[in-house]
Amino acid sequence: MKIKTRDRILDASLALFNSIGEPNVTTLLISDEIDISPGNLYYHFKSKGDIVGEIFERYEVELLELVSVPEDAEISLEQQSFFLHMLFEAIVRYRFLYQDLVNILSRHDRLQSRFRKLLRKKEQAFRTICNSLRRQGIMTITDSELDALCQQLSLTSCYWVSYDSLSHLDNRDSVDPGRGVFQMMHLMAPYLREEERQQAEAMGMDYF
């Protein structure tokens, strides 16, 4: 069974965005990539912005699903690591968003508030997880330290992938989310109980 042209456009666009950056991708390039005419592309989407918008929506759905951690959940360190893994896989899949964030948000103002909302939810998820670890006695941290830590986790989750790929801008198609997870675990480590601290360290080692 054949994939609908509409979806082929979206898939090809996402791949191109991630690979060479959204601003460098023209509608002609997209249509060329999947061997359709530019006119055909505009039959399915009324503008390039609409393509970006729809891809953003996919990302939004995936992420909202992921960060909906119940306030009172009891989370183990392993679950936390798994969560981070899922998160980074999603971010890698949509990394073009973060690589030219300011530019993209400035040209699609409708996305601004939604992006910020996602960011808040993500930070909130980190807070929920840390609070759970704290309740269990796994994590020892003051309130002000927790604030800084959650912000730091949030920032790092946004930019790790971009930062990492700075070292190899030439080949932007291969990104390893594992090292990002490792880095995040390292941020939390100092506040963990000795036992879990070593556990976190060991988890990170998986990725080398």
Place this chain on the structure above:
Amino acid sequence: MKIKTRDRILDASLALFNSIGEPNVTTLLISDEIDISPGNLYYHFKSKGDIVGEIFERYEVELLELVSVPEDAEISLEQQSFFLHMLFEAIVRYRFLYQDLVNILSRHDRLQSRFRKLLRKKEQAFRTICNSLRRQGIMTITDSELDALCQQLSLTSCYWVSYDSLSHLDNRDSVDPGRGVFQMMHLMAPYLREEERQQAEAMGMDYF
């Protein structure tokens, strides 16, 4: 005495780049801003890329000056805080670079290797400082923790300003470097001796 047109172009460009993002700044906008004709602008610079290149060079000079920390220097926590302050002031001054980093580097390939070189030097500066603190017994940290910390400091120094201004994309002209310094101190805090840890905390408080 009058400022040379050439410099007025550079100053106005930098201001506009920071304010609305380099990709959104046209040569017409720049010339308009300082009330000269677009033709005049092209008398002084043969392309917009040249303007970006020259501004980058200024940044490069400032930063190289800043990160040239002698290997064997003995650095106090206060000096470290001062260093961070200088660093963030420079980054804020040239924040447009970081806000659309991938885009800018992809369109000016000559800048790529130079930017990465700066990044390495910066990370090296953090390493030198941490090693100094370690020698003095102020900081206790393992080698692998140090690796992760320096990367984290480097990443945060790049993206803090962008991340912070995400919350107020509308008003991109006012940025407070102090909160970035605070965040960086927080990254180091867990590895500091109790005394210096509190000192670091106190330093951060200055900025609220």
Place this chain on the structure above:
DNA sequence: GTCTATATTAGGATAGAC
């Protein structure tokens, strides 16, 4: 050095046939 006018392109988008 500075201006005005204009060339050049490239990219987004539409019209109308098939």
Place this chain on the structure above:
DNA sequence: GTCTATCCTAATATAGAC
């Protein structure tokens, strides 16, 4: 749904007078 051909606009850049 898909194509070809074309329009429109905005941005970079140049030519030539002053």
